Structure formats: C-alpha cells, structure tokens
Amino acid sequence: MIYAGVTQSAVYFVTPAELRAAAVPGKAYRLGGMVVPGSLKWNPHALDLSFTLSDGTATVPVRHKGTPPDLFSEGRGAVVEGSWSSEGYFRASLIMAKHSEEYKAPHDKNQAGYQELIKTLKGEGQ
Amino acid sequence: MTADVGFGMTIVALVLAAYGGVVAVVGARTGRAALVESAQHAALGVFTLVTACFALLTYAFLTFDFSIRYVASNTNLGTPFYYRITGVWGALEGSIILWAWMLALYTLILIVRHREGARELYPWALATMLGILAFFLLVMSVAAPPFQRQLPVPADGRGLNPLLEDTGMITHPVALYLGFTGFTVPFAFAMAALATGRVGDTWLVLTRRWTIVAWYFLSLGLLIGGWWSYHVLGWGGYWAWDPVENAAFMPWLTGTAFLHSVMIQERRRMLKLWNIVLVILTFGLTLFGTFLTRSGVIASVHAFTQGSIGVLFLGFLALVMLTALGLVAWRWDALRSQGDLDSVVSRESAFLLNNVLLVAAAFTVFFGTVFPLLSEAVRGVKVSVGAPFFNQVNVPLFLSLIFLMGVGPLIAWRRASLENLKRNFLWPVVLGIVAAAIAFALGVRSALAALTLATTVFVAATITVDVVRATRARLRVGERLLPAIGGLLRRHNRRYGGFVVHLGILIIALGVTGSHAWSVQTETTLKRGESAELAGYRLRFEGLSAAEESNHFKVVGAFTVTNGRALGVLQPAKKFYPQEQAPIAYVDYRLGLKEDIYVVLGDFARDGSQATIKVQVNRLVSWIWIGGVVLTLGALLAILPDRRASA
Numbered sequence: 097m098i099y100a101g102v103t104q105s106a107v108y109f110v111t112p113a114e115l116r117a118a119a120v121p122g123k124a125y126r127l128g129g130m131v132v133p134g135s136l137k138w139n140p141h142a143l144d145l146s147f148t149l150s151d152g153t154a155t156v157p158v159r160h161k162g163t164p165p166d167l168f169s170e171g172r173g174a175v176v177e178g179s180w181s182s183e184g185y186f187r188a189s190l191i192m193a194k195h196s197e198e199y200k201a202p203h204d205k206n207q208a209g210y211q212e213l214i215k216t217l218k219g220e221g222q
Numbered sequence: 223m224t225a226d227v228g229f230g231m232t233i234v235a236l237v238l239a240a241y242g243g244v245v246a247v248v249g250a251r252t253g254r255a256a257l258v259e260s261a262q263h264a265a266l267g268v269f270t271l272v273t274a275c276f277a278l279l280t281y282a283f284l285t286f287d288f289s290i291r292y293v294a295s296n297t298n299l300g301t302p303f304y305y306r307i308t309g310v311w312g313a314l315e316g317s318i319i320l321w322a323w324m325l326a327l328y329t330l331i332l333i334v335r336h337r338e339g340a341r342e343l344y345p346w347a348l349a350t351m352l353g354i355l356a357f358f359l360l361v362m363s364v365a366a367p368p369f370q371r372q373l374p375v376p377a378d379g380r381g382l383n384p385l386l387e388d389t390g391m392i393t394h395p396v397a398l399y400l401g402f403t404g405f406t407v408p409f410a411f412a413m414a415a416l417a418t419g420r421v422g423d424t425w426l427v428l429t430r431r432w433t434i435v436a437w438y439f440l441s442l443g444l445l446i447g448g449w450w451s452y453h454v455l456g457w458g459g460y461w462a463w464d465p466v467e468n469a470a471f472m473p474w475l476t477g478t479a480f481l482h483s484v485m486i487q488e489r490r491r492m493l494k495l496w497n498i499v500l501v502i503l504t505f506g507l508t509l510f511g512t513f514l515t516r517s518g519v520i521a522s523v524h525a526f527t528q529g530s531i532g533v534l535f536l537g538f539l540a541l542v543m544l545t546a547l548g549l550v551a552w553r554w555d556a557l558r559s560q561g562d563l564d565s566v567v568s569r570e571s572a573f574l575l576n577n578v579l580l581v582a583a584a585f586t587v588f589f590g591t592v593f594p595l596l597s598e599a600v601r602g603v604k605v606s607v608g609a610p611f612f613n614q615v616n617v618p619l620f621l622s623l624i625f626l627m628g629v630g631p632l633i634a635w636r637r638a639s640l641e642n643l644k645r646n647f648l649w650p651v652v653l654g655i656v657a658a659a660i661a662f663a664l665g666v667r668s669a670l671a672a673l674t675l676a677t678t679v680f681v682a683a684t685i686t687v688d689v690v691r692a693t694r695a696r697l698r699v700g701e702r703l704l705p706a707i708g709g710l711l712r713r714h715n716r717r718y719g720g721f722v723v724h725l726g727i728l729i730i731a732l733g734v735t736g737s738h739a740w741s742v743q744t745e746t747t748l749k750r751g752e753s754a755e756l757a758g759y760r761l762r763f764e765g766l767s768a769a770e771e772s773n774h775f776k777v778v779g780a781f782t783v784t785n786g787r788a789l790g791v792l793q794p795a796k797k798f799y800p801q802e803q804a805p806i807a808y809v810d811y812r813l814g815l816k817e818d819i820y821v822v823l824g825d826f827a828r829d830g831s832q833a834t835i836k837v838q839v840n841r842l843v844s845w846i847w848i849g850g851v852v853l854t855l856g857a858l859l860a861i862l863p864d865r866r867a868s869a
Contacts (some may be wrong), residue, residue: 098585102590103613108603108604136838164825
C-alpha cells in the first residue's frame with residue numbers, strides 16, 4: 097500500500113528535451129532548465145509570469161500565476177512543478193529557485209555547461 | 223594557536239573516550255571496579271575537554287578569529303553579538319561539537335545517577351556511551367574538524383546563513399539535539415541489558431525518566447522548528463514533510479511508541495523483545511537522521527561520497543545496528559514474552575495497536591524520505607515525493623492514534639467487559655457525535671474536519687471522565703477540591719502527565735486541521751494607496767522605505783490593516799545580504815486565537831510606487847503553539863520523580 101502510494105505520488109524530474117519527447121498532458125512533472133534570456137515576461141497586475149526553460153537542446157514555454165521567487169531571473173536555473181497543458185505550454189503551480197552556494201550558470205552555450213546546470217537543479221528540486 | 227589547541231584537545235578527548243569505553247568493558251567482564259572507575263575519570267576528562275573545545279570555538283566567534291575557517295564561513299564583522307553565539311552551531315562542524323558536548327553531559331549525569339544503583343548494568347551502559355562519544359569525536363577529528371585553519375586569513379568572514387538569524391536558532395537546535403542525544407541513554411542501558419543477559423525490567427525502570435526527558439526535548443525541538451518555519455520561511459506553513467523534518471520526526475514516532483510499550487512490559491511482562499527493538503530502532507533513527515541532514519545525501523545520492531562524513535555515519539550506523547541486533551539474536555530465548563494477550567478488547571491490545579500505528583507511520587515517513595534516494599541510486603531516475611503522499615497515508619494513521627488515545631488509558635487490562643466499556647465510553651462517544659453534529663449545523667462541510675473534531679472531543683471527554691472520577695474519590699475521603707486535583711497530578715504524575723500531553727496533542731490536531739481546512743490566501747499587486755481585501759481584512763499599501771542594518775540592507779513595506787477596526791501596521795520586508803545571491807523575505811504577521819494575518823512582500827517597484835504581496839489568513843494556527851506548550855508541560859509533569867513509592 098505504501099509502495100503504491102509512493103509510486104503514484106512520486107513526481108518525476110524531467111529536462112525540457114525529455115518532456116518534449118514524451119509529455120503526458122495532466123501528469124505532474126518537475127521540469128528543470130535555464131530561464132532563456134529575453135523570454136521572461138512578468139505582469140504584476142495580472143500576476144502573470146511566463147518564460148522559457150531550456151536545456152540546450154529543447155525549450156519549453158512555461159506559464160505561472162504568481163510572483164517570481166527571490167532567486168528567479170533570466171540566465172539562471174529554475175525548477176518548476178506543474179503539468180503539461182494540451183495547449184502547448186507547461187503550467188507551473190510552483191517555482192523553486194532555491195539558494196545554492198555552488199550554483200554556476202552555464203556561461204558558454206556548450207552542452208557540458210547545461211549538463212552541469214541540470215545536475216545542480218536535480219539536487220535543488222528535492 | 224587556537225586551531226592547534228582546539229585540534230589537540232579533540233584528539234586527546236577521542237583517545238580518552240576510546241580508552242574509557244574499552245576499560246569499562248574489561249571492568250564489566252572481570253568485575254574489577256578500579257577499571258570502571260578509570261573509565262569514569264576518562265568520561266570526566268572527555269566532558270572537560272569537549273566543554274573547553276566548545277568554549278574555545280565560542281571565543282573564536284566572539285573575537286572574529288577568521289583564521290579559523292569555520293568562523294570565517296559562519297560569521298562576519300556585521301553579525302550581531304547574539305548571532306555570533308548561535309553561529310557556533312550554525313553549520314555542520316559546530317553542530318557536531320554541540321552534539322558531542324551534550325553526549326558527554328548525559329554520560330556525566332548517567333555516572334552521577336547510576337554509579338551506585340545499577341551495579342551490573344552500569345559499566346556496560348557507560349561503555350556504550352563512551353563508544354558512541356568516541357565516534358562523534360572521531361567525526362570531529364577527521365570528517366568535520368571545526369578548528370581547521372583558513373589561509374590566508376580573510377579580512378572579513380562570509381557571514382551566517384541569514385535564515386538562521388532568528389531567536390528560534392538558539393532554542394531549536396539545542397532542544398532537538400538534547401532530544402536526539404537523550405535517546406542514547408536508554409539505548410546504552412538496553413545494550414547493557416543484552417550484554418549481561420538481564421533483560422528483565424531493571425533497564426526499563428532505570429531509563430523510564432531518561433526516555434521522557436529525551437522525548438520532551440525532541441518534541442520541543444520539533445515544535446520550535448515548526449514555529450521557525452512558520453514565521454521565518456514565509457510560505458505560511460509549519461510542516462512540509464521535508465527530509466530534514468522527517469529525519470527528526472521518525473525517532474519521535476518510534477520514541478513515542480516506546481514510551482507506551484514500556485507500560486505493557488511493566489504491567490503484563492509482555493513485549494520484552496519489542497521494547498529492546500524499539501529502543502535500538504529509535505537510536506538508529508537518530509543516527510540515520512543525522513546522516514540524512516549532514517551528509518548532503520538529500521541533495522543527491524552522489525553528494526555524500528564527496529565528503530567522508532556520510533560514509534562514516536553510514537558505516538557507524540551499520541556497525542551499531544549489526545551489533546545491537548546480533549546481541550538481540552544472542553539473547554533471543556531470554557527475550558521471549560511470559561504474558562499472553564487475553565482479549566482483543568483490552569488495554570494491552572489498545573497499546574499494541576498504538577505501537578503498530580506509530581511504527582507504521584515511522585515506516586511510511588522513512589519510505590517516502592528514502593524513496594527518491596533509492597530511485598536515483600538504483601534506476602538513475604530523479605523523483606520527488608511530496609506532502610500529498612505523506613498526508614494521504616499518515617492522516618488516517620494519526621486519526622486512529624488519536625482515537626486510541628481516548629480508549630487506551632481507560633479500557634480495562636486483560637479483558638474489558640461490556641459494562642466497563644459502557645461506563646467509560648458511552649458519554650464520550652455521545653459527546654463526540656454531538657460535537658460533529660453541531661459543527662455540521664454551523665456549516666462545516668469538510669468530512670475530515672468533522673471527524674477530527676468528533677475524535678478530539680471524544681478523547682477530551684474520556685480524560686475528563688477519568689479526572690472527575692478520581693477527584694470524586696478523593697473528595698469522598700474528605701479532601702478539598704484543589705488539593706484533591708493537585709494531589710492527583712502529583713501522586714500519579716506519570717499517568718496525569720500523559721493525559722496533559724494527550725490534551726496538548728488534541729489541541730495541536732485541531733490547529734492542524736483548522737489551518738488546512740480553512741486558511742485562505744491571495745496574491746496581488748498594489749499601487750501606493752490601494753488596498754487588498756481578504757476574509758474581512760483590508761490592507762492599505764502606504765509605501766516602501768529602506769534601512770541599512772549592521773549586516774544587511776532592507777526594503778520595508780508598510781500596510782495598514784483593518785477589519786472594521788484599526789489593527790495597526792504590518793511591515794513585511796525584503797533583506798539583502800551581501801553574501802547572498804538573492805534577497806530574503808521577512809514576514810510580518812499578527813497572531814490571533816481564531817486566525818493570523820500573515821503578509822509576505824514579493825516583487826516591488828524601485829521607486830516605491832508599487833508592491834506585490836502575498837496575504838494569508840491562517841486559521842487556528844496559534845492552537846498548534848498553545849498545544850505545544852500544553853504538551854511540554856505535561857511531559858515535564860511526567861518527568862517529576864515518582865511519589866507513589868514513598869507515599
């Protein structure tokens with residue numbers, strides 16, 4: 097019973113490429129990537145936050161209702177929890193941008209930098 | 223200089239603890255009192271040295287000795303005096319010293335209290351304490367050395383994690399560690415019982431109060447942790463099923479089970495084996511909790527191999543569990559129960575069920591906590607297990623436990639007759655149902671809330687029935703009301719202390735239920751002069767101001783709060799610490815018995831013309847803290863020396 101409960105409520109961590117490959121609409125995911133510079137739009141009156149997450153190979157548009165958290169900005173990593181909408185974007189119910197002393201943004205656009213970022217995010221997504 | 227002295231003292235303490243542990247074992251086996259006495263001297267030496275280490279590190283913090291890496295990492299010239307002291311245990315290395323110091327203190331108290339009374343068990347218990355102390359001193363020497371140098375010496379330190387700049391950071395870790403380390407003493411006596419083969423009641427009687435002391439501190443630590451989370455972290459909650467919280471909650475659950483199961487052994491000679499296993503499990507979980515929180519394994523399975531601390535803890539945990547369970551297997555025959563369960567409807571079975579539920583809850587929490595680690599290690603897939611899982615499984619368990627809280631203390635031993643059941647439970651059951659009906663009539667439509675209310679009223683009524691009955695008996699023999707109640711509490715302090723703890727849990731349960739069922743929140747952006755409204759409250763945004771503090775810069779919002787009448791100004795802020803990448807939110811709130819109004823400042827315009835805030839009206843949360851106070855008072859009552867024997 098406990099095992100079934102855990103496997104049912106466990107939320108999987110995916111990268112934008114993994115989500116693009118096999119997204120089940122309505123299923124909960126944790127999506128981690130870098131906030132693409134220039135993609136961040138924040139409308140404080142409607143409390144609409146939208147941005148694009150990237151892992152270097154694929155990108156996913158994300159929408160969220162609410163204030164961006166303290167450590168959230170373009171060019172930084174973020175983990176969002178939510179589900180894939182059939183309208184073609186990720187609806188985030190929660191944005192996690194926790195503090196990390198070791199955090200380093202991928203300065204160059206090479207794959208190694210992104211892999212390092214994703215690794216860090218997996219740790220922070222706990 | 224400081225670094226050398228500190229390191230030297232740590233090494234000497236380690237050698238002394240190891241020596242003491244060995245000679246205590248030899249002394250116990252050969253019966254040579256001189257060796258046991260030598261172990262006592264070693265323990266005293268360890269305590270003195272660890273105290274000196276602690277004092278030295280505190281001195282280094284107070285004098286900004288940045289040549290010590292740990293000081294430089296956890297304080298800076300702007301850190302206020304108060305937080306320079308709490309900074310001593312603000313991170314790994316210092317918290318291990320605090321841990322070792324408490325363990326040494328408990329060892330000393332054990333020597334003072336049990337040197338005379340428990341001749342046979344005592345040397346083994348002392349050896350166990352010293353052995354565990356030696357392990358923590360080993361961690362202090364090799365894995366997390368607090369006195370490591372920093373070269374070149376920096377002009378200023380990095381500073382304490384800003385989230386730890388809170389009064390809760392004095393009391394929370396101290397209480398939690400006193401709880402964690404406190405369970406070492408019952409464990410040590412359990413090991414002594416196994417080693418000597420005297421697995422009867424002696425070790426239980428000796429450790430009864432120790433267990434309540436450890437439980438008291440662990441409960442206090444958990445409650446203060448919840449309060450810290452509520453008023454510092456700014457998400458409006460007090461418990462998130464975070465692995466760090468679970469680490470402290472698991473030994474609390476098994477420790478609570480143990481507190482109950484000892485009563486069965488005392489009265490009915492049952493559960494000898496079970497009690498030993500529960501103590502081993504509880505102590506093992508305190509080690510496991512430290513491993514979880516201190517090894518970095520939560521962030522990633524692969525993180526803990528980078529430092530030696532995770533490996534050390536895991537190795538020690540394995541050693542302790544194998545030794546302990548090996549001893550259990552060795553004494554298997556002696557541990558078999560003499561008593562049998564007579565009937566399912568009896569106090570024994572209520573207590574057994576209580577134990578099963580508590581251990582099931584502990585197992586659930588354990589499984590949910592380690593599942594992500596296992597998943598990552600075995601399948602390479604990163605998953606997270608969140609609150610929905612823990613709530614889904616634990617809420618029914620906890621509700622059943624609360625129900626048993628009403629049944630257990632009143633139902634008859636051995637076999638309860640229908641007459642006994644009716645006499646004790648008819649009115650409480652009726653009252654519980656009436657309470658749920660009234661709640662329904664008043665508009666409560668949450669089935670869970672109604673069920674919790676019915677159960678808590680039922681339990682409160684059983685406690686009232688018992689107290690009224692016992693007081694009446696005293697009144698009949700001519701005592702007056704107040705002295706009668708006072709005498710009752712004092713003479714049967716364990717029983718009535720337990721009742722007060724139960725009342726505290728009931729109050730907490732109502733607070734938790736209320737806050738989950740009825741709290742509301744909103745998020746909105748206001749221009750200066752505009753107001754937000756939520757649940758009858760109106761918050762008018764008056765503007766932003768900025769202030770420079772000794773170690774940070776802060777932006778403060780001003781919001782006038784009214785709900786028909788003026789309630790004052792709330793000032794949530796954002797603090798900017800130079801050593802942090804992002805600002806830290808500073809919550810402002812107004813607590814009330816019915817509800818709290820709780821405001822977090824989010825985004826804001828630099829010119830102060832606009833601010834985004836999150837407003838919450840959190841219902842009944844204060845009752846969690848009130849219940850916490852009641853619970854700890856009850857535990858204190860239960861800790862008082864037993865008067866029955868002398869009276």
